[in-house]
Amino acid sequence: NFTEEQFLSQIWKESKGDKTVVSPKGAMGIAQFKPATFKELKDQGFLPETAKITDNASSILAQRRYMDQLYEGKITNSKNISSAPTKEERQARSFAAYNWGPTNFDTFWTTLTDKEKEVGWRTWYNKTNPETEKYVLWMMDKDKYKADYSTPFKRGNITTSIWNDVNYGYEQWKAANPTYRY
Numbered sequence: 001n002f003t004e005e006q007f008l009s010q011i012w013k014e015s016k017g018d019k020t021v022v023s024p025k026g027a028m029g030i031a032q033f034k035p036a037t038f039k040e041l042k043d044q045g046f047l048p049e050t051a052k053i054t055d056n057a058s059s060i061l062a063q064r065r066y067m068d069q070l071y072e073g074k075i076t077n078s079k080n081i082s083s084a085p086t087k088e089e090r091q092a093r094s095f096a097a098y099n100w101g102p103t104n105f106d107t108f109w110t111t112l113t114d115k116e117k118e119v120g121w122r123t124w125y126n127k128t129n130p131e132t133e134k135y136v137l138w139m140m141d142k143d144k145y146k147a148d149y150s151t152p153f154k155r156g157n158i159t160t161s162i163w164n165d166v167n168y169g170y171e172q173w174k175a176a177n178p179t180y181r182y
Helices: 004-015 035-043 056-071 087-100 102-109 114-119 121-127 130-140 142-148 162-167 170-175
Strands: 153-155 158-160
Touching (some): 004 056, 035 056, 056 087, 087 102, 087 121, 087 130, 114 121, 121 130, 162 170
16 A cells, blocks of 8 residues: 555654654654554554564554554544545545544544545645644655755754755665565
């Protein structure tokens, strides 16, 4: 349902490939799972009992299985993702649900008009919260992300941009061909 490029982009956006990163909300590992979600994946048989959240291979396996479950609409009882008319739209909805949480995405989805839903992700993504908006755009259209977020600003003695903050080092990391096997 997703390409290797998309999975690597997601890992980079989540943690820049650093398994020691812990989010303010307690998400851990290179794919940034909350411990309760990771445990649910183990309990449902999607991960071996020996899988550890900070192990890169375990985190990658969890990421791929969780994304597939989102894509198929099996995480929540709603059809907000699986009813998408195209693969691209399903992917965008899956990425939004991964970043924001499936329940939050489902709640957000009910606030959209039928027209906003029909037009697709390029209409609704910028109505999400700012983090999810950038997340979906990074995953679905890096050229537009770069165009929208390349405005330079000063951070201390350094001039940067939101694009640079996210993209810096990505191509080199990706070229190193980080592959993980469980």
